[in-house]
Amino acid sequence: MRKAVNSQKDSQQNNKKSLTNMQMPRFKQVCVIGLGLIGASLAQAIKDNGLSERLVAVDRHAPSIEEAIQHGLLDAGSSALSDVVAGSDLIVIAVPVQAVQAVLVDIKTAMDNGQLATDCIISDVCSTKVNIIDAAKSVFGSLPTGLVPAHPIAGAENSGYHARRATLFANHSVIICELPTTSIVAIDKLRWLWEAVGASVMAMEAEHHDSILAHTSHLPHLLAFNLVEQLASHDDNLDMFRYAAGGFRDFSRIAASDPKMWHDIFFANESAIVSALDEYGVYLQTMRQLIIDKDSTALMGLLGRAQAARRHFGHMLASTPYTDTSAMSASYNITPSNTVSGTITIPGDKSISHRSIMLGSLATGITHVTGFLEGEDALATLQAFRDMGVTIEGPDNGKLTIHGVGMNGLKPSKTPLYMGNSGTSMRLLSGILAAQPFDSVLTGDTSLNKRPMERVAAPLRAMGAVIQSTGHSGTAPLSITGRDTVGKPLQGAEYDMPVASAQVKSCLLLAGLWSEGTTTVIQPEVSRDHTERMLSAFGYPVTVEGNRISVTGGGQLTGGDIAVPADISSAAFFMVAAAISQGSELTLTQVGINPTRTGIIDILKLMQADISLSNETHVGGEPVADITIRGSNLVGIEIPEHLVPLAIDEFPVLFIAASCAKGRTVLTGAKELRVKESDRIAVMAEGLRTLGIDCTVTEDGLIIEGQGTESENGEVNNSQPVFGGGHIISHHDHRIAMSFAVASLRASEQITIEGVETVNTSFPGFAELANHIGMSIQVDSTNA
Numbered sequence: 001m002r003k004a005v006n007s008q009k010d011s012q013q014n015n016k017k018s019l020t021n022m023q024m025p026r027f028k029q030v031c032v033i034g035l036g037l038i039g040a041s042l043a044q045a046i047k048d049n050g051l052s053e054r055l056v057a058v059d060r061h062a063p064s065i066e067e068a069i070q071h072g073l074l075d076a077g078s079s080a081l082s083d084v085v086a087g088s089d090l091i092v093i094a095v096p097v098q099a100v101q102a103v104l105v106d107i108k109t110a111m112d113n114g115q116l117a118t119d120c121i122i123s124d125v126c127s128t129k130v131n132i133i134d135a136a137k138s139v140f141g142s143l144p145t146g147l148v149p150a151h152p153i154a155g156a157e158n159s160g161y162h163a164r165r166a167t168l169f170a171n172h173s174v175i176i177c178e179l180p181t182t183s184i185v186a187i188d189k190l191r192w193l194w195e196a197v198g199a200s201v202m203a204m205e206a207e208h209h210d211s212i213l214a215h216t217s218h219l220p221h222l223l224a225f226n227l228v229e230q231l232a233s234h235d236d237n238l239d240m241f242r243y244a245a246g247g248f249r250d251f252s253r254i255a256a257s258d259p260k261m262w263h264d265i266f267f268a269n270e271s272a273i274v275s276a277l278d279e280y281g282v283y284l285q286t287m288r289q290l291i292i293d294k295d296s297t298a299l300m301g302l303l304g305r306a307q308a309a310r311r312h313f314g315h316m317l318a319s320t321p322y323t324d325t326s327a328m329s330a331s332y333n334i335t336p337s338n339t340v341s342g343t344i345t346i347p348g349d350k351s352i353s354h355r356s357i358m359l360g361s362l363a364t365g366i367t368h369v370t371g372f373l374e375g376e377d378a379l380a381t382l383q384a385f386r387d388m389g390v391t392i393e394g395p396d397n398g399k400l401t402i403h404g405v406g407m408n409g410l411k412p413s414k415t416p417l418y419m420g421n422s423g424t425s426m427r428l429l430s431g432i433l434a435a436q437p438f439d440s441v442l443t444g445d446t447s448l449n450k451r452p453m454e455r456v457a458a459p460l461r462a463m464g465a466v467i468q469s470t471g472h473s474g475t476a477p478l479s480i481t482g483r484d485t486v487g488k489p490l491q492g493a494e495y496d497m498p499v500a501s502a503q504v505k506s507c508l509l510l511a512g513l514w515s516e517g518t519t520t521v522i523q524p525e526v527s528r529d530h531t532e533r534m535l536s537a538f539g540y541p542v543t544v545e546g547n548r549i550s551v552t553g554g555g556q557l558t559g560g561d562i563a564v565p566a567d568i569s570s571a572a573f574f575m576v577a578a579a580i581s582q583g584s585e586l587t588l589t590q591v592g593i594n595p596t597r598t599g600i601i602d603i604l605k606l607m608q609a610d611i612s613l614s615n616e617t618h619v620g621g622e623p624v625a626d627i628t629i630r631g632s633n634l635v636g637i638e639i640p641e642h643l644v645p646l647a648i649d650e651f652p653v654l655f656i657a658a659s660c661a662k663g664r665t666v667l668t669g670a671k672e673l674r675v676k677e678s679d680r681i682a683v684m685a686e687g688l689r690t691l692g693i694d695c696t697v698t699e700d701g702l703i704i705e706g707q708g709t710e711s712e713n714g715e716v717n718n719s720q721p722v723f724g725g726g727h728i729i730s731h732h733d734h735r736i737a738m739s740f741a742v743a744s745l746r747a748s749e750q751i752t753i754e755g756v757e758t759v760n761t762s763f764p765g766f767a768e769l770a771n772h773i774g775m776s777i778q779v780d781s782t783n784a
Contacts, residue, residue, distance in 0.1 A: 026189060027052040031088040033081065033103055035059040035068060037156060038125045039094030040164035045197035047073055048166045056084040064161040081106040086115040090193070093124040098264040100126060101135040108139050121146040121186045127213055128268040129177050129206035146186045149177040149206060151213070152199060159258055170198030177206045214272035219280060221262055222273065224255040297403050300393055330757040332737065332767065334744040335776040338719070339631070340577050342773045343587040346566035348373040348398060350762050351502070352592070352622065354424050355534045356562045357381050358432065358510070360402035361390040361410070363538055365559035369400040372564055376761035377422035384429060387413040404559045407513065412438035416477065419444040421761050423676075424503055426476060427456045428531075431507035434465035435514035437484040443477040447732060451676075453478055456507045463490045463511060463519070492517030492553060499672060500645040502528035502596075505549065513540070515553040523547045525645045528596045530622075537562070537621045563619040565592035570763045571627065572600045572650040573738045574773070578629035579609040580660040581745040582719040586773060587628045590615075594622055599647025601627075603654060607634045607661055636663030636706045644669045649676075652739040655684050655704060659693045660722050660746050662708035667701035678733040687730075687740055691723040691747070725749025734758040738766055741777060757781075 030052040032043045039057070046052050056076045059065050065077035076084045081103070085091070093103050110116045122144060124132055129149045136147055154172040156163055174194040178187050191201045204212075227248075266273055290299045348371040358381065360367030372378065374395050382400075386392055389411035393401040410432075417433075419425040419442060426442050430453070433440040443449065454474030457467045466481035483489055492515040495508055505521045509531055512519025524547070532542045532549055538557040543550040571591045578586035593601070593613065604611055610630040617624055634657055644667070647654065651673055658665035673680040685697045694705040707722035723743050730737040732755040744751050756779070759766050767777040 025051055025053045027090050029054040029088045030090045031085050032057045032092050032094060034094035035064045035161045037159045037163045040161045041168040043073055044164050044166040049196055051193060051196055085110050090121045096261050096264045097126045097128050097268040100132055104135055104139040119146045123148045123150045123190055125152055127151055127265055129209045131268040133206055143181040145183045148182055148186050148190045151175045172199055174199040174201050175204045175209055176201055178203045210269050210272045214269055214276040218265060218269055218273050219276045221254050224252050228252050228255045297391055300391060330779055330781045332741055332753040332756050333778045333780060334741055334751045336744050336747040337774055337776050339581050340584045340586055340773040344769060345589050346571045346591060347763060348564035349567040349592050350377055351530045352564045353378040354381050355530055357385055359534055359538050359557055360404055361385040362407055363404035363557035363559040364406045365404055367402040367559040369562045370398060372398045372400050375764050376420055380420040380422045381425045384417045387417055410436055416441035416443045419448060421445050421448050423451055427503040427507050430456050431511035433480045434460045434511050435490050436482055438482040440480045441477055449476045455504055459495045459508055460511060463493045490515040492519040494520040496522045500525040500527040506531040509551050512551040512553055518550050518552045520548055520550040525642060526596055527645045533621050565619050565622050565624040566590055568592050568597050569649045573653050573742050575629050576653045576657045577742045577745055579604060579632045580657055582631050584631040587626055589626050590624045591627050592622050593625050596646060599643045600650040602643055603639055603647055606637050634661035636661045636665040638666045641669035648672050652680055652684050652735045653742055656739050656743045658704040658706055660708055661706035663706050665704045669700055671700045678731040683731050683736050687728045690726040721746055721748035723747040725751055728753045730755040732758045734761045
């Protein structure tokens with residue numbers, strides 16, 4: 001029996017609704033075939049958003065049609081297409097995949113009878129696509145110009161008309177297969193419809209869609225059904241289900257789905273699902289054998305990579321931080337305070353943390369790392385080597401165990417290596433990957449992908465590397481062609497660096513480990529030598545002759561113990577905090593005082609800061625010491641250019657110190673600051689002016705007019721405010737954010753700093769540690 005019913009509500013109400021929602025209808029009549037969860041939810045979303053002048057539906061279940069008309073959802077409905085379809089310019093098929101061909105037959109009949117235009121848009125919501133296209137070819141002979149196969153990646157535990165939700169598709173993906181036979185108008189109009197109901201639309205070829213969904217949706221459902229059947233078949237099945245833990249309940253939840261629907265999907269996507277099952281079987285056999293062999297290292301590697309990958313791809317796809325998924329945007333609200341005191345431990349050195357992972361992974365044997373910095377940048381490096389097959393246990397309270405794969409043991413990553421915001425990771429890895437036999441792609445977040453990479457790509461090309469950067473400015477993503485494709489190894493070269501840069505130097509030295517002959521880097525000024533020190537610690541010979549550093553290819557690295565000292569770049573914020581505030585005394589324990597990093601100490605001493613070192617020793621080949629800083633009467637200076645490379649990352653906070661000093665401070669020779677996470681010269685100048693400081697930007701530096709004043713005895717008075725209050729935009733640069741936080745110690749009013757979520761890139765826990773010594777920072781997260 002078929003039944004046609006018309007709603008009492010006319011199109012005027014639809015038009016009124018559309019104006020209310022600021023959407024003009026682009027369809028005269030939409031016909032939804034199938035009022036299950038997806039079909040009814042789409043119908044409700046179309047109705048609520050006023051996207052069509054009329055809305056009709058077809059469903060065999062008469063009560064669903066009657067209720068939908070009663071609720072005012074439909075203008076008409078029936079169990080037969082021919083009763084309601086006339087005049088429709090969009091048909092959405094929302095029936096099980098095995099029923100689609102019969103629906104297409106009815107649609108063709110309606111076209112042949114003149115009820116539908118031949119260019120009517122025909123779409124679907126099925127989770128397989130190749131079979132839908134094949135069915136359309138079978139029915140129509142050639143594909144209709146209005147056919148746009150689609151698949152919304154959305155669902156719910158409950159199904160049927162009563163489970164419908166107009167918001168079901170909001171913030172979910174919809175895949176559209178843009179066939180070459182389909183009109184552009186049809187594709188654009190369907191894309192508009194899905195975006196209008198809140199979905200994010202992406203295009204994908206039908207075969208690729210079916211393969212992806214076979215792995216990510218169809219296979220998990222199949223396994224869930226199978227696991228429940230397996231447990232239910234046991235003699236002690238009651239106990240099995242009674243004592244099933246949360247993992248079983250979570251995984252098997254999807255086995256409560258409609259069996260008929262999944263029966264049809266499994267058959268419709270047979271080829272892709274069988275392929276996914278075969279691949280899964282290989283992985284199961286591998287894990288089975290690891291357990292039988294009690295291969296602890298390999299099993300930990302597999303489990304660790306899986307755990308890390310689960311988090312990593314979520315962060316990568318959403319461009320969110322590794323260390324805080326809840327705070328997509330954060331700010332500091334800082335109340336001025338006058339003094340800091342105490343004894344604190346600073347997190348591990350970021351530069352050394354990076355290199356410990358890189359060289360530990362390439363070494364033979366096991367490397368144990370302590371003091372590892374669990375910040376964004378170092379975690380990006382860690383993940384990259386996991387992606388290339390290295391087993392890394394941890395991090396656990398700064399401890400890592402790296403099972404090195406040797407100089408030739410890295411494997412190609414199946415995805416681009418995501419560096420987050422870490423320029424160090426990308427530039428140093430470029431040197432390593434340029435020498436590998438396989439192709440690689442390096443990418444990062446929006447900020448990193450704007451930063452210059454030709455400074456490493458160009459000299460690597462001179463060694464024979466094949467690297468393609470992006471755009472006219474030579475930015476990431478970087479595509480690196482493997483040596484197996486190139487056909488010959490890298491060649492050792494001599495490179496005279498135009499600007500001192502530890503990242504460029506390290507990149508070329510690392511590439512030199514695989515190069516034929518000797519690679520020599522000549523630096524105009526001394527720069528950080530962590531790479532040279534750590535290569536030596538891993539047993540690789542490095543020759544240092546003044547500013548000439550050389551390595552010869554073909555050697556080996558041997559694993560060992562690496563203790564990462566506290567990061568002097570992170571310590572710099574607290575050194576300046578104590579130096580600019582009255583009555584302060586602060587001790588920072590076991591900070592790395594590598595002579596290529598102590599520019600911050602030398603410059604502060606030239607400004608007459610009260611700094612002393614004690615308990616000097618060596619940890620993992622790096623010199624360390626306790627640093628004590630007391631409130632000081634700072635004076636402005638002309639910063640010696642030879643100290644600039646030794647304090648390149650610390651200049652943002654040194655600008656705060658210069659603002660509190662008496663007299664003018666002049667920085668020159670610091671172009672490197674313009675190509676960091678932000679243009680640190682311009683951004684700091686902007687913030688300083690906001691807080692009332694007079695400063696002048698030059699081509700390669702900054703001139704700051706210090707606001708320090710003399711007390712009655714002629715000494716600089718470090719108790720008076722020099723900064724006002726204000727709103728600072730950090731441009732999501734972690735060092736900018738922390739520097740202006742330090743300025744609050746000499747501010748007269750509250751300072752608000754936007755974009756501080758990136759502080760976790762180098763200094764997780766900065767705000768908490770600052771508050772511990774007497775500062776007053778409140779962290780506000782907009783999406784917490």
